[in-house]
Amino acid sequence: MKKIITAVFCTALALNSGLTAYAAEVPDRESLETAIWEDIWNGKGDNGLDYPEASYKHHLLDKWLDDNYGTGGYDWTDVGEVTHGYRRFYRDLIDGWDFEDDNEGGWTISTEDNHYSFSLLNGMWQMTDKNGDTVDKFPPFSTLEEDESEIAGGYKINDNGADSPRVIGEVTGGTETASEGGSS
Template sequence: ASLTAYADNMLDKDYIVREIWSDCWNGKGDDGLIFPEASYKHHILTEWVNDNYGDDNYDWSKVGQLNYNFKDYYDELTGDWNFNDDRDGNWTIITDETTYHFNLQNGKWLMSDDNGNVIDSFMPFSTLTEDTAEENRNSVITDDGKCTAHRVGENLKIEEDTTVGVSEEATKPTSAEKSSNGLIYEIGGIILAGIAVLAEFLIKKKRG
């Protein structure tokens, strides 16, 4: 009944998901077939929209308000969760009761607890683009649990080594510079010798 009453003004479900997701995820690249984070969080959002679409408790004609509604739900759902990324392809959710693990099997991500019980499953969802594919390898994922997942540029050691290498090379004179410097010193020596001879000649002339 609620769905019928609001049908004329309700936004499309896919549009709602896209708009909330773009604000929530912030454009970080995540390969859905390797890392489960984006897939699971997109799954949470999609399930929330599907389960509540048309409910009188929400205004389905205003995506901005729905964005706030979903974030309230997400914060309450994940408030006691600790998202953990070991930077080696393993992403887990640690709670007081258990640790949830994710494994890709038969084209689906399976979410299991410490006892091996599968408590949820969902399809891979990739946010990886060509621009972020290489960047992904030398970056750290930080997650504050507030429906955000920002990527922070990292790999300081690589940057430091690169900077040192460039600096050392930059300080080494090239063969052309060496030749140029040698020529300058040679010309300078000739000029000084000429000045000394001229000075000696003038002194002798003055004495004579």
């Protein structure tokens, strides 16, 4: 009888105490993309228009997220697990690929069956095979850091258009009104 009373009391206490379990919040797709990219990209800064490497690798990440985000294959609340899943996918994809970078904008991929080159056409990177057929296309992706706010005379300029105009430098001379200065 003591066990029944104890069980009823514990159940009533748990129900009345307002214990609530919340599921971990799934990061949005953009946050996951940024976290995975920052973890895997170890390349040089590029504006996305000079070299195709970063743009192509970012394109692969986008496609992988499009195909997998929100599916039951991963615990999407665990960024480490998702990053590891993408790394595994990428390693399996490029197994046997030979990347060649001529350090002058030319970047190619050779596989056992094909050879791919890249060219920028109408603002999109075109991936063509050895026959000249376009097999994929994707937008440029910049790996450059965002520009810092402009610095002038030791003062940081945060010009978002909300303030009145500022004069940078020295103002020499006075101000004139419309009635002054013109007629003599």
